[in-house]
Amino acid sequence: MIGLWFAALVLGGCGAPAGGGPGLPDWQRPELLYLLAQPYPSLYVEIDTVEGVQPDEDALAALKDFLRRHCHKPDGIRFLRDKPIPLTQAERTHPHGLALMHMSGPPGGGSAPQAAYLYVLIFDSKRMRLPKPHRVHVSTQYPCAIYIDVAWEPLLHKRAGARMAQHEAGHILGLCKNTSHGDGAHCRNKGCPMGGVTFSTSRWLFGLPPTAQQLCQDCLDDLTAARQSGPDGRLSFSGPALVRRENGYFVASLPLQIQVSFRPAASFDGRQMQAAAHKALAEAMAKARKGTKKQVLPLVHCPDDFEDAPARRAAYQRLTRDPDPRVAAWAKRELKKLQP
Numbered sequence: 001m002i003g004l005w006f007a008a009l010v011l012g013g014c015g016a017p018a019g020g021g022p023g024l025p026d027w028q029r030p031e032l033l034y035l036l037a038q039p040y041p042s043l044y045v046e047i048d049t050v051e052g053v054q055p056d057e058d059a060l061a062a063l064k065d066f067l068r069r070h071c072h073k074p075d076g077i078r079f080l081r082d083k084p085i086p087l088t089q090a091e092r093t094h095p096h097g098l099a100l101m102h103m104s105g106p107p108g109g110g111s112a113p114q115a116a117y118l119y120v121l122i123f124d125s126k127r128m129r130l131p132k133p134h135r136v137h138v139s140t141q142y143p144c145a146i147y148i149d150v151a152w153e154p155l156l157h158k159r160a161g162a163r164m165a166q167h168e169a170g171h172i173l174g175l176c177k178n179t180s181h182g183d184g185a186h187c188r189n190k191g192c193p194m195g196g197v198t199f200s201t202s203r204w205l206f207g208l209p210p211t212a213q214q215l216c217q218d219c220l221d222d223l224t225a226a227r228q229s230g231p232d233g234r235l236s237f238s239g240p241a242l243v244r245r246e247n248g249y250f251v252a253s254l255p256l257q258i259q260v261s262f263r264p265a266a267s268f269d270g271r272q273m274q275a276a277a278h279k280a281l282a283e284a285m286a287k288a289r290k291g292t293k294k295q296v297l298p299l300v301h302c303p304d305d306f307e308d309a310p311a312r313r314a315a316y317q318r319l320t321r322d323p324d325p326r327v328a329a330w331a332k333r334e335l336k337k338l339q340p
Helices: 031-035 057-070 095-102 154-172 201-205 217-229 270-290 309-319 325-338
Strands: 004-006 043-049 077-081 116-123 145-149 235-238 241-246 249-254 257-261 295-297
Touching: 031 116, 031 217, 031 235, 043 057, 057 077, 057 154, 095 116, 095 145, 095 270, 145 154, 235 270, 241 270, 249 270, 249 309, 257 270, 257 325, 270 295, 309 325
Parallel strands: 004 295, 043 077, 043 116, 116 145
Antiparallel strands: 235 241, 241 249, 249 257
């Protein structure tokens, strides 16, 4: 893809019908930001499409119904369809990079309260001239976005788009982490949308529209248990960025970008992080288009200034124990660079 590599890019979630890799990790629970009324009594869902893609309106309706049904947001859920992303801007661009470049984030600034945030990108990898289709998925690195490639299993999109949308929304809400009735990525209960996505051959043959599914009782019980656990005070949104506070530092995530800092989390501005990441990605893409040398966009970075090398070494040593394996691996590499 235009000679641009993303360091340590890892996909997660899953695609239909079955398999698709591991589910989302359980060391953080961003689903609580969606399921509970606090700390965010409202939810903002931004939906982007790439030029030439016709979204499945039934699938979007199923997604909206699913979120309204299971997210407790007394101040409402707002859905915004942005103007299509021009194909010329999307060609040969990884969908996560496209998300980073084009997500606007929830309304903010001034006295406007922060809302929980969910991003949905609908694209066609063939039109975008990508090497291969992408499974419909939620990324483990930024578990606040759903990526829908209509070029992946197009028959399933046509006949089971609503169920696929429900399935990925279920992952956003933390479903399938309970392995007592699944494998960590899929529920084993027959007919549950969190299982492998299928469609009715008889309905297809008779030209009947596909139907959405209701969650099984086990998955409903999982949502109830999650709500009863209460908010996770470590997690919050700053603009579109997901922020995780740890003892003495914080980790902020956007698509393709993780920022770690030992500064007070209250001073962090997710929109500034997004602007800086947007600029870095745009510059890397421009260089990649001009030359043959591959450009690498670092996934993890720390903007902090430290008093001296020992202070930096001590800080990075703490990060080697971070629950996110990407952060821990980055810290270990940085420590090796600091060795005399």
